[in-house]
Amino acid sequence: MELAFALVIGVLTASGVYLLLKARTFSVVMGLTLLSYGVNLFLFSSGRLVTGGQPIIGSTETYSDPLPQALVLTAIVIGFAMTAFVVVLSLRSLADHNDDHVDGDMPELPTPKHEHNDEQDIEKGEARS
Amino acid sequence: MNHWLTAPILIPLLGGILQAFMGYAPVPLRRTLGIATTALTLVAAILLMGLADDGTYRLYAFGNWQPPFGIVLVLDRLAALMLVVTAVLALFAHVYSLGGSDGNNRQFHGLFQFQLLGLNIAFLTGDLFNLFVAFEVLLIASYGLLMHGEGKSRTVPGLHYVVLNLVGSAIFLISVGMIYSVTGTLNMADLAMKIPQVAPENLPIVKAGGLMLLVVFGLKAAILPLCFWLPNAYANATAPVAALFSVMTKVGIYAIIRVYNLMFGEQAGALEGLGLDWLFPLALITLAMGVVGALGAANLRKLFAWQVIISVGTLLAAISFGTEKGTAAALFYLVNTTWVVGGLFLLADLIAGQRGSVNDRIVTAPKMRNRTFLSVLFLIGAVASAGLPPLSGFFAKLMVLDAAAPGAERIWLWSVLLVGSFFTLIAYSRAGSIVFWRNVKGHLEKPRRLTGAVSVPTGALVALSAVIVMLAEPISRYVDDTAAQLHNPSAYTDILQTPMVGEEQ
Numbered sequence: 001m002e003l004a005f006a007l008v009i010g011v012l013t014a015s016g017v018y019l020l021l022k023a024r025t026f027s028v029v030m031g032l033t034l035l036s037y038g039v040n041l042f043l044f045s046s047g048r049l050v051t052g053g054q055p056i057i058g059s060t061e062t063y064s065d066p067l068p069q070a071l072v073l074t075a076i077v078i079g080f081a082m083t084a085f086v087v088v089l090s091l092r093s094l095a096d097h098n099d100d101h102v103d104g105d106m107p108e109l110p111t112p113k114h115e116h117n118d119e120q121d122i123e124k125g126e127a128r129s
Numbered sequence: 130m131n132h133w134l135t136a137p138i139l140i141p142l143l144g145g146i147l148q149a150f151m152g153y154a155p156v157p158l159r160r161t162l163g164i165a166t167t168a169l170t171l172v173a174a175i176l177l178m179g180l181a182d183d184g185t186y187r188l189y190a191f192g193n194w195q196p197p198f199g200i201v202l203v204l205d206r207l208a209a210l211m212l213v214v215t216a217v218l219a220l221f222a223h224v225y226s227l228g229g230s231d232g233n234n235r236q237f238h239g240l241f242q243f244q245l246l247g248l249n250i251a252f253l254t255g256d257l258f259n260l261f262v263a264f265e266v267l268l269i270a271s272y273g274l275l276m277h278g279e280g281k282s283r284t285v286p287g288l289h290y291v292v293l294n295l296v297g298s299a300i301f302l303i304s305v306g307m308i309y310s311v312t313g314t315l316n317m318a319d320l321a322m323k324i325p326q327v328a329p330e331n332l333p334i335v336k337a338g339g340l341m342l343l344v345v346f347g348l349k350a351a352i353l354p355l356c357f358w359l360p361n362a363y364a365n366a367t368a369p370v371a372a373l374f375s376v377m378t379k380v381g382i383y384a385i386i387r388v389y390n391l392m393f394g395e396q397a398g399a400l401e402g403l404g405l406d407w408l409f410p411l412a413l414i415t416l417a418m419g420v421v422g423a424l425g426a427a428n429l430r431k432l433f434a435w436q437v438i439i440s441v442g443t444l445l446a447a448i449s450f451g452t453e454k455g456t457a458a459a460l461f462y463l464v465n466t467t468w469v470v471g472g473l474f475l476l477a478d479l480i481a482g483q484r485g486s487v488n489d490r491i492v493t494a495p496k497m498r499n500r501t502f503l504s505v506l507f508l509i510g511a512v513a514s515a516g517l518p519p520l521s522g523f524f525a526k527l528m529v530l531d532a533a534a535p536g537a538e539r540i541w542l543w544s545v546l547l548v549g550s551f552f553t554l555i556a557y558s559r560a561g562s563i564v565f566w567r568n569v570k571g572h573l574e575k576p577r578r579l580t581g582a583v584s585v586p587t588g589a590l591v592a593l594s595a596v597i598v599m600l601a602e603p604i605s606r607y608v609d610d611t612a613a614q615l616h617n618p619s620a621y622t623d624i625l626q627t628p629m630v631g632e633e634q
Contacts, residue, residue, distance in 0.1 A: 020296065025288065032295050039299045039306075046310035068309070071258055075302055078265045082298070085272060086291055093288050096281040102292075104285040 001049055005041070012038035025090035025100045032086060036079040044072045130630055133180070134189035134202045136173040137212055137249040140166060145242030152235035160227055163238035167216070167223045170245060174212035181209035182607070184614060188255075188624045196255075196625045197319040203255035203624060206611040207460075211252040211383050214464055215376050217593075218471045219245055221586035225475050226369040228583035234277045244270035244373065251380055255624070257308070257315045260384065261301050264349070268294050271377065278367040286361040293358050297348040300341055307338030318622045321391045325398035332399055339393060343385070343404045350381025352445065353415040356438050360422060363437065364430035368478030371430065372471040372590070378437055379467055382444050386456065390615045408449035409538070413545045416442025420549045423556040429477040429489040432560055433470060436514050439553060440466035446542055447529045457612035458528035461605060465521040465597055466514065472590030473510045479503060479587060480564065482577030491560050496568040498576045502584070504565045506591050511557035513594035516550050521597035526550065528605075 012034050019031030047065030055066035090100065097104040144166030151159055180187065181204050189202040223241060231237040247267025254260050275287050309315055311331045312323040327335055348355040359378070363371050385408075393403040419439035426432035440462070447459035481489040483497040497503060509520065516526040530546060533539040597604060614620070 020292075028292055032292065032299075035296070035299050039302045043302055043306040046306035048310075065313075067315075068306070071305070071309075074258070074262065078262070078298070081269065082265070082291075082295055085269065086288075086295065089272075089276075089284070089288055089291055093284045096284045102285075102288065 005045060005049060009038050009041050012041065023102050025093060025102055028102060029083070029086055029090055033083055036083070040072050040075055040079070043075055044068055131187045131189055133177065134187060134204050134253060137170055137177065138246060138253065140169050140173060141242040141245040141249065145239050145246060148239030148242060149236065159238050160231070163241065164223060166242055167220050167245065171216035171220050174209070174216040177204055178209040178213050180204065181206050184610065186621060186624050188627050190629060193629050193631070195629055196627065197314055197316045200259050201255040201316065201624070202253040204253060206607065206614050207386065208252045210460065210607065210611060212249060214467050215245070215248050218376055218467060218590070219373055221590045222369040222372040222471065225372065225583055225586040228580055230367050230369055233279055236273065237277055240270050240273040244274060248376065248380065252383060255317050257317060257320065258305055261298070261305060264301065265298060267380070271374065274370045275362060275366050277370060283365045286365050289358050290362045293348065297345050301345040304338040304341035304345065307334050311335050317388070317391050318625050321396070321618050321622050324392055324400060325396060336400060336403060339400065339403045342388060343407070346381045346384045350378050350385065350445070351438055351441050352411050353418055356415060356418070359438060360431050360434040363434040364428070368475050371474040375437060375471040375474060376467050378441050379463055382441065382448070382463065386448060386615065391618050391621060394616070394618045396618060402451055405449050405451050408445055412442050412445035412449055413541060415445065416545055416549050420552045423553055426491070426556065428491060429480060429560060429564065430474065432556060433473045433477060436470055436473070439549065440470065443526070443529055443546065447532055450532055450534065452532065453612040453616050455532040456615055457608045458525070458532040460608040460611055461528055462525035464604065465525045465594065468590050468593045469510055469513045469522065472587055473514065475587040475590065476503065476506050476510060479579065479583060483573065485573045491563050493563065493567045493569055495571050495573050498572065499579050500565060502579070504561070506588060507561055507565070509594060510591045511561060515554045515557055517554070519598065521594045524598065524601060
């Protein structure tokens, strides 16, 4: 169980970080969500993985720690609110810039120079004449 | 149990909730209520400082739960000092917002109160997870405040700020989980007792958790590899928000002082001084980076934002010595830099208002109408932050320089800090001489008028630098006592023995 659990956390975190490093707000938001899932599972496991345990000392042979569950609950609520906010903010950014690049506008890519210049020259020439 | 400890939390909380429901109330009513709430918070903070100054720890246990099991608020000298620094800055920033920058957003006053709420919880809490919650409260309020204002310029810096801080929160949770999984506690006093007893095979987990905490606090404090979000975010925020944000990096500094003195202090056994040897070089590089940024700043707000980074570097260098003297110097410098930089952000807005479309860019422009007043304020602020005599920045820097132990440490700190101060001075004189002296003929048709609501708080915050010099003796006595208290964590852990209400019978 530990191995499967650890693998799930690892895959969630790794895909979260991968998506975070993309330059589009949509994938960044998805990355943040996956990352927070991974973190929540990790936090949950900090009380050790126990099956059939009750969170009360003395009631069963093994007991499970209730505190990480409370922590996870808090983290889920906060994470949910933050995700909602970041979604709204990315929509605002999309509306403001007509682009979902994280820097607002796409950085200038080196365009093939001669075509560009030709067009500009033609425009300038027309303006002058 | 002392119930007054909840006052700095309850006052902004109630004020903020009222404001949230008063979005459509008349503006004068909202403003009066907002200022009254902030002023009450300041009164509560000053009263708590008076309480804390006897050197004992005061405790408030929520729900009367015995400390390691419940959440506690702990008041000591450091917490009281941070509360007062924040409340003074907040009151002036809030008064400034009455000059018109609280418009366009019905929830400005509410968000402002929630920001104070989060800051105050962070300073008072004695629980690591509660510190995380406090960070989230102050962050979500700061997201709202950062977006406050007109125009599109804030969307992209705001998005970067939010995403970075969400990643920071995730790292905070991971480190909390790692520390909890080994020690089984999150109460800071209990952690200070448990960390020396951690079994050797579990030490790497605590160590990794502790260093990840440093990453989170470093992101909040804007230490070098994690500082590039700050100039854009601060330079685009509305003036009172930027002024209030000058205390936000200090929350990270506060958390480093608190957590690392308590959990990884002298008594921590194998983990003593964890992370401190990383802090010193990082602090110096941060300082140097801040100076480079200040030299290259194209407008006044960017210049002051880089000044925030310079002060973070100076503060961390003093803290990284791990000595009482270093901590005392850092705290003295913190008081000075928070207020003065806050005032400078307000000043940048006043200057921008009188220069029309040129705004606060460091270029030639028509002469300002109130040039004398603004230039005097700029001179005082620049002298105080660059660290020239006779203002408080000089004495604060002197204390930091003096705190370095003789040897390689002193050589590195002195050379970086002194050369850095010199170049900061160049940056300020370049900005000041261009903005104030290099004018073109003519006046702006309609400059923004300097009303009392904007010029009084700006002048007062910058002038606090002179007040700090006049009150240097009591303030340095207080910060010395604070540092002594911080470097004796065994007294802090005694709060675990505080009897709860009703247990005596």
